Each structure stands twice: as C-alpha cells, then as structure tokens.
Amino acid sequence: MNGIINILKPPGMTSHNVVSFLRRLSSMRRIGHTGTLDPGAAGVLPVCLGQATRVSEYVLHMDKVYRAELTLGKSTDTEDASGTMVAEQAVPVLNKQEITKVLSSFVGQQTQIPPMYSAVKVGGKKLYELARQGGEVDRKAREIHVYSMKLLQVDKQKITFDVACSRGTYVRTLCREIAEKLGTVGHMSFLLRTGVGPFLLQDSFTLEELSALGQKESLSAVLLSADTALGHLPAISLSHQQAGRVANGNTISLDTVDLSEGSLVRIYAEKQQFLAVGRIKEGRLKPEKVFNKD
The missing domain is CATH 3.30.2350.10 (Pseudouridine synthase)
Structure with a gap:
C-alpha cells in the first residue's frame, strides 16, 4: 500500500x-x-x-494556510495557550479597521526569530529542551513569507484570522507581534491548519x-x-523505451527540453503511470527518485 x-x-x-x-x-x-x-x-x-x-x-x-485565534491581554512563555502566563496588560478599544490595518502590515517577505519553545535546534539541542531547563539562547532570524491575512471575527478580546504563509512560519509568534502592534500583549489561543499545498x-x-x-x-x-504532492512540478511523459531506462536509474536524452537547468519534474510512463521524480541536468533528464509499481 x-x-x-x-x-x-x-x-x-x-x-x-x-x-x-x-x-x-x-x-x-x-x-x-x-x-x-x-x-x-x-x-x-x-x-x-x-x-x-x-x-x-x-x-x-x-506553503501552509491556518486559522488562528489570538487572545489579547495575556502573554505566555510559549506564546500559545499551553504555556504559563508571564504578562497581563489592558487591551485598548479597537475597531475592525484598526485590526485589519495591523494584520495587513504583516503581509510580505520578512524575518522571524523562532520562539524558544520550538523544535528548532541550536548547538544540537532543541530549543524547547533548553527552554524547559530555564535557559534562553540567541536564535538566528529566518526568512518567511506571509502571503495573506484576513480578519474573520472580533469577539471582545479574541481575534480570529486566516493566514497563508511559507514553511517555517510560527503563527504564535505572529500573534504575539500582532498584539504588540495593537498596543497590548497576547497569545495564540487556538490554531487550525486548513491547508498544506x-x-x-x-x-x-x-x-x-x-x-x-x-x-x-x-x-x-x-x-x-x-x-x-508534486502537482506544482512540470510533468514529462516518456515512451516505453525511455521509461524502461529511467526505471533502471539511467539518465536519458530528450528530443526537446523547454525547462531550465536544475528543474525538478514529474516523470510518467505510458498510461500516465507515475514513474519518478527527476531533474534536468545539462539538457538531459536524470531520475532522482524512482517509484516501483505497487
């Protein structure tokens, strides 16, 4: 199977x-x-x-898509509801226009420092292991991309929004930063992932x-x-003879190559049977992962 x-x-x-x-x-x-x-x-x-x-x-x-709930007025050490409250602050009176403007300010390419309570490794140890020991270390900021943010609901001190983002984005960190821009503190009180590619x-x-x-x-x-999982890659269909060579891990020549050097492709045999993942190298097709018939 x-x-x-x-x-x-x-x-x-x-x-x-x-x-x-x-x-x-x-x-x-x-x-x-x-x-x-x-x-x-x-x-x-x-x-x-x-x-x-x-x-x-x-x-x-x-890329990922999430629905998140941000609770304003209380922050935690983990930046989500599982942690211990570390700060409490009054929540200013906010309207939907102000909140939407703040959410929109997070759209685009940016850097983000991973939270201490995360599985990112520093010096061979996961950050959450260090955090549980009471330690805190410098973390390297990482490039992320937020493609969109949409306000869905405001209920007293809770804000619900959808966010589409790149891999490696910590939505709870976004929640903390959003709260700060709104003039208070906050934490992510719920997270639902609605899409992965x-x-x-x-x-x-x-x-x-x-x-x-x-x-x-x-x-x-x-x-x-x-x-x-590979629908974003271009597809190449092969003849019976070509498919046989690729199935054995051989690099083959193609009559025409309209793809740039280094491009990853899906490779299909006859009758649209998925055969392999390959890469264009020096104008030829090199299989990287071959899938046998079930």
Missing part, C-alpha cells in the same frame, strides 16, 4: 501519535508525516505510506473515519497517489 492520507489531526495529539495510530491500523511500518503540527493545534496533516514516504520532503516545503481541510479524514474504514474495507479507498 503506497500513497498519502490527508488526516485531520485532533488537538491534544502529537503528530508522532498520529503516525503510531496509522501503523497499528494498517500493520505497516513505513509511514511518516510531512511536518510536525503542534500537539495543541488541529488540522491538516498529510501522512505518507510505503513508497510515498519518499515525497515527504516535497510536502514539507509547501494541495491538501485541504475539507478533504481530510478524522481518525474515527479511518478506523471505520480499516474495519470495513481497505485504507486504499482514501489513499492519494504520491504524485498528488
């Missing part, structure tokens, strides 16, 4: 726990998620099974739904093919 399952992770469960659940359900060992979603958060978690685990790195780099919330399956499927029929009913 090879493919990707778009799972709706519930809050209070780690991404690793989801993988363990699927291993028990499918009796498979070769399973992996495509990027950690914090235990307190819910939402889209694509999980790869079998040969599809080899495309997980491509999903990891995809082509994997959307409305197409996801709960663990309860998967359990029912596992009892009644094969999980293959909800499996997406590995190339679902």
